Amino acid sequence: MRIQVVHCHPLVTGYNHALYEAIVETLKANGHDVVATDLYREGFQPAMTERERQTYMEETYDYSAVAGYADTLKSVDGLILCFPHWWFSMPAMLKGWVDRVWGPSIAFDYDPKDRHLEPALRNIRLFGVVTSYGSPWWVVTLFAGNAGKKVLMRGMKPLCAKGARSFYMAHYDMDHSTAESRQAFLEKVRARVARL
Template identity: 65%
Template sequence: MHVQVVCCHPLTDSFDHALFRTVVSTLEQNGHRVAATDLYREGFQPAMTERERATYMTNDYDDSAVASYVATLKSVDGLILCYPHWWFSMPAMLKGWLDRVWGPGTAFVYDDKGKLQPNLQNIKLLGVVTSFGSPWWIVRVFAGDPGRKMVRRGVKPLLARDVRSFWLAHYSMDSSTPRSRERFLERVRQRVATI
């Protein structure tokens, strides 16, 4: 399988970057081809340009400024996102990657009536490996799990109809311990090894 692994964290010594490295190495050890995408290290520019926004509501979306990212997304069989949740959401840079790269002609197309039709049928696996500073009950009960809902209801429907998915989250990062982090890394290794 050819899998794109997208990392979005500004610090290479962060736990989220360790998760990214774990996912990439586990995939490679199991014979998968990996397109490792580290948005911060690549200097990805998350802000949509004026030209991109002007063409966004048509199938002639101008994605020329992000063409290499589009080409990668269209070429892979799987996608795993590695990022922290800040303010119950993904970092702005990752949201900008979705805004700019997942445009018309890539993630979806407009039909004759102007309705969105899914277009990333090549992607048959979607995974999220993430962290939250808050405990699980604050994220899921109090806040309503907005990050997971966005991925499940916004991203996943644009992929293959039979897409397999998983969500692995380390909660309570603000009070985590080396032991809790190592246990989670092992959980990630075991899950990714099943791909």
């Protein structure tokens, strides 16, 4: 499979980057064609431009400024996002990538006559998420309602890549994690990705 791995974290010395490297290495070792996308290292600009917003719900969305990212998204068989949850949500840079790249005529088709969206990422057969949270599972899920997971798995995936098989892996309570808990989760991620 041709799989894009999108990473979003400002540090290359931290745990999240280690997860990203493990995913990329494991996929390559198992014969996949990997498109490694490190948003911070690539200097991705997350703010939507005035022109993009003006044309967003028209039939001619001007995504020329992110055309390379859009072409990649439309050419891969699978997508794995690797990032931390900050304040129960994805980092601003990743959200900007979604806002700008997952636009009309890329991730979905918009019919202005009856105002409905039709999934357009029919090429995506795999949608995976590897993430972390500073808070424990019960705070994320029971108190905050796990909004970040809902956006990804109930919003983005079915609205744009309907029918794709998926997985969601999260290391909770990073604020109190240990070297052992981080290594155990890293090995779980390696094992899950190795089965793709």
